[in-house]
Amino acid sequence: MIKSVLPKIISQQQDEKSITWRLFIDGSLPFFAGHFPEQAVLPGVSQLDWAVQLGCQAFGYNPSVKNVEVLKFQQLILPNTYVNLTISNNVDKAKITFQFAEEDRRFASGRIAFNAPALSD
Structure with missing residues (x-):
């Protein structure tokens, strides 16, 4: 099993309910190895893991996922790609x-429900 590793964060923009990270998806990340031999692609499970990790860090959730809703993978993320990851919070x-998107290209999207509300500050 590959240890959870985040991609390189280039920048971050935040408002009251959402954060957008500019990410560089380096081709040397271990997730690309063997996925797939003809053309390396970033696995969807890695994208989901990054959304959980960064969302929990940003909004104070315990990373205990209740379920994943409306999960869609529209386009492949290839090695050495820049993407924006935007996460919005519904604390209620x-x-x-x-x-995950880049200009008008959408790579993946979904909604993640947690078992407990966000931790208090």
Whole structure:
């Protein structure tokens, strides 16, 4: 099993309910190894893991996921790609919504529900 590793964060923009990270998806990340031999692609499970990790850090959730809703993978993320990850918080429902995109290209999106509300400050 590959230890959870985040991609390189280039920048971050935040408002009251959402954060957008500019990420560089380096081709040397271990997730690309063997996925797939003809053309390396970033596994969807890695994208989901990054959304959980960054969403929990940003909004104070315990990373105990209740369920994943409306998960869609629209396009492949290839090695050495820049993408924006935007995560919005719905504290009343203990859910975050995420989207990996670059300009008008959407790579993945979904909603993650957590077992407990965000931790108090």
